[in-house]
Amino acid sequence: MQGERKIRVLIAKPGLDSHDRGAKVVARALRDAGMEVIYTGLRQTPEQIVETALQEDVDVIGLSILSGAHMALFPRIMELLKEKGLTDVMVFAGGIIPEEDVPELKRIGIKEVFGPGTPTENIIKYVLENAPKRS
């Protein structure tokens, strides 16, 4: 009987914009790197994202946002994760996120932010190196 540990990743799109190319590119890249990727589709509320992460028992949450609403939505997501006890999940993000917002996002627990033009290899490498090793 062989069991296998797979990195499970939730790629989520918070907010109301429908820019989903980046999310899909990242989802596909992580899948091709051997991970199990759950995609939520567009327009997710923080509550939906956190509840999905809980049910799917993911190791990593990737937030993709190009609407500019990250400073409103990300803190709420981090707060809910804490509330539900999902503190061992790694959260990172990408899309259109101005440089000056990054320090505050890192302060609230977003581990890394990747902007336009990031080669997907960098994103894969980052997940492989930083995904939490859970039992």
Added chain:
Amino acid sequence: MSKLEEIANGVLAGNRRSIARAITITENTPEEAQKLIALIYPHTGKAHIIGLTGPGGAGKSTLTEKIVREYRRVGKTVGVIAVDPTSPFTGGAFLGDRIRMQELSTDEGVFIRSMATRNNPGGIAKATKDAVKILDAAGKDVIIVETVGAGQSEVEIIKVAQTIIVVHAPGLGDDIQAIKAGMMEIADIFVVNKADRENAEKTVMDIQAVLQLDTREKTWIPPIIKTVAVTGEGIPQLIEKIEEHRVFLQKGLLHKRSLEKAEAELIEAIKEQVTGSIIGKLKRERRFEKVLQQIVDREIDPASAAERLLNQELEKNSQNDEA
């Protein structure tokens, strides 16, 4: 309390985090999974388990969402396991069924889990059966398993579900021929989804034609229900048939099916444990490689080699018993 007992208790109390962790255990660590299932098994057997299968893109996920809503409307709790394929090349998987069910994600009476096949043949994952048991033990009234977009040989769902719905839709390329072989036999209910499209009637007639070829004696004739999953049209009729089938099963067939399921699971477990323990032992004792070489050298054929090894092990065991 051990970690597993804690999770098992959480599952029985319906704790969502525990349910999620428990399902992960069934996917990743078979030895722990076995212990966990042993703890919860006495509390299973209450849920009605529905399987949804059929070709890719027929509308299984969209239908699942609508079926769940309907059950929620009458106050039942629901668990969903949605299976998608693992890529045999990369080992990764894109689990996208959930996209169509996200509005349900914050309903506390619903638990949805995506699952990759991890190259298990048959349209479901190896862990699907155990995941169903976990949702059952957690008190879900109805459990829906969506298989991968399936052709004719993906009929493992028969070993998991009590009511099997085969979903088809017009315009999915060449028609019923594709699902004729295996799918037709396992269906308790046929759904022709996308009834808003032209040609839906032709799909219904195609299924009827194939059904008429089936001359086996039957106490349940699978009905054909037309639905438009995107609008919810036909869903109440579908639920009615599911409930009819559930009652029909309870009148007798359920026990027979439960025995068949138990038999299949027991045989599978024996196979796994026998191979697991014997092969492990042979490898540790370095006898495995030796026999492999003999097979390659044509000194013995594989089946005879297996018989000889097995007999040797059984003899040793009975000697141990006597001693």
